[in-house]
Amino acid sequence: MIDKAREFLRTRGQKYRSTFAGVNGEAVLDDLAKFCRANESTFHTDPRVEGIMQGRREVWLRIANHLNMSEDELWSHFNS
Numbered sequence: 001m002i003d004k005a006r007e008f009l010r011t012r013g014q015k016y017r018s019t020f021a022g023v024n025g026e027a028v029l030d031d032l033a034k035f036c037r038a039n040e041s042t043f044h045t046d047p048r049v050e051g052i053m054q055g056r057r058e059v060w061l062r063i064a065n066h067l068n069m070s071e072d073e074l075w076s077h078f079n080s
Contacts, residue, residue, distance in 0.1 A: 009074045016066035029063075036060035 020029055033039065038060045042053035065077060 006071065006075055009078065010071045013066050013069070013071060013074055016063065020063070020067060029067075032060060032063065038064070 019025065036056040036059055037053055038057065042050055042057050044050040044053060065074065069077060
């Protein structure tokens, strides 16, 4: 069961990397980084707006994790 789960994460990581590879992938990542506030605070005085921005950032972090973490790092991250 663990081997199957590790293989699933490995394959999913490969799919993320192939999806965002190349010039087009880089352009999409640049756009998503801005939209998802990848490098900015999500603080807002309106908690509803802040919640929306935190949700966007959570999506960004998931993509970034799959693009930048090794198979072992992904395994540790999703099993902590």
